[in-house]
Amino acid sequence: MDAAGEPIIKVRNLTVGYGDVVLLERVGFDVRRGEVFVILGGSGSGKSTLLKHMIGLLEPNSGSVVIDGDDIITALGERRRAILRKIGVMYQSGALFGSMTLAENVRLPLEEYTDLTSDEIGLIARMKLSLVGLGMYTGHLPAEISGGMQKRAAIARAMALDPMILFLDEPSAGLDPITSAELDGLITRLSRSLGVTFVIVTHELPSIFAVADRVIMLDRRRKGIVAEGDPRKLRDTSEDPWVRQFFNREAEPVAA
């Protein structure tokens, strides 16, 4: 918290794509420690792809992603594990392990990475799940709960080890407005009290205005970042009509 403002993730000259198709060209930005950073963009603009590169799942065509001083793209073995230990990821579909109960899903990283006793891990798992409102469902299997609940359980699992950075891929898509607002509250609380940095991919405008400190907007046609900054300012003062349209939820003008 003391070090707020200092960049914790540095993305430099990142060019990504699938095969010959380039989605983003020479993209660079910083995510500051403790902020809620939102990646925006229309469908197919490469938001999720960018996220996958930031967590080291995909290898970029070129460029670097430095997380807390270490490049996740070139790091291997123990160094890479050390970086991964600092991040938690919630995937779009939840990606909970289907054969394990919710509590077991949250326990897994704790059992693998800490040497706490089984009871202590059980308590932490219950707390994480009650934090996302699933205290009554610890013994359920992912298939037995709804999609929105799966997402929340996935966030609980991502938080199991209290990582410095949480990556959330469309956390509130498919959630009802109340749960979605609760989730926003949870994100704000965690970021203010623990100084957790959030990198969130989302489309949900209310959610963006509620939680985001800073956003970047990607555009498919321009293959890069078209706007960066405070979402409220971008909505009101951006010179780019497309950006204003996005924030004001207006349809693209039909070409005459």
Add this chain to the structure above:
Amino acid sequence: MATLAVSDTGDGRRVLALGGRLDATTIRDVWAQARRAITGASDRRILVDAENVEYCDGAGVAMLVNLIQQRNPGDVQVANLKPAFETLLQQFDVQALDHDLDPPPTRRPAVEEIGVIVAGMGEDLRQQIVFIGEATAALFYAALHPSTIRWRDVWRICERVGADALPIVALIAFLLGVILAFQSAIPMRKFGAEIFVADLIGLAMLRELGPLMTAILLAGRSGAAFAAEIGTMTVNQEVDALTTMGLDPVRFLVTPRIIAALLMTPLLTLFADLISLLGGALTLQSFAIPFVTFVHEVEAIVDYSDFFAGFVKSFVFAVLIAGIGCLRGLQTSAGASAVGDAATRAVVSGIILLVVVDGVFAVIYFVLDI
């Protein structure tokens, strides 16, 4: 690092002074010590002084919750926690976290378990009967209206069921021919009866082993593939999508697969018969029986009724394997292992059915004297 200092005060309190970083990797020892310090002084009220705590994440909060839970409400107090961490602690209902609100289900008693299994078997039988009805109806409909069959799917599945299976069928059939010939030729040679090995291979392979081995291979290859494919579609709600589009999943998914299996299995069986005879003939060459003699012997002993006895079976086997594979796929439940279970069940019940039906054929052929 996390630190703990325990001290007793004159007014009957025990003070646990926590300090440093409280996170999942640092608190292990402190947690156990603090718990012991609380349980070891049951006559004193406890004050947890968190003034020197620099950092306290979810795991640290869990420790504080756990310490509060050690006594009756109010007996353990946490003081001087930094406001940021205090809000983390405040969001939990400490008493509710005391026990698991949703404990995993306990194991059922054995008798109940047996009952559940039997009931499951009954339900499975019912579903099989329903499926047989549906599939039969769909096949009759397809036979009467051949234009409604999705032939593009049929040819695609034919390629995977038939052409792609040729190498493994050839390998197993050849091996079977060689093994049968070799193992029987050694004792037969003692009687100078090596030539009858040709009879044995001809009859055994064409009547029984050719169709059966082909069918077992098919159950392992295509039966499992059908179950996994349709199972994944079930899990992804693709089968639901078909249903709501008004397309009968049985007609759409099962019919092409059964037709493809019906077309391909007899061909594969024919192929397996030939290759196994070839394997036998090659082996017998080393026992000084020339190729021509082998062929003449087989021709003399094996007649068309023997060949058709095996060939007819392969059609029935084809329907069984494709049908059971599709059924298991459609029965797929939710969950990570569901598709794997469906594929396993397809292979197991496929092979069991093969054995049963093969036995039925043996009885029929015996009675009819074929």
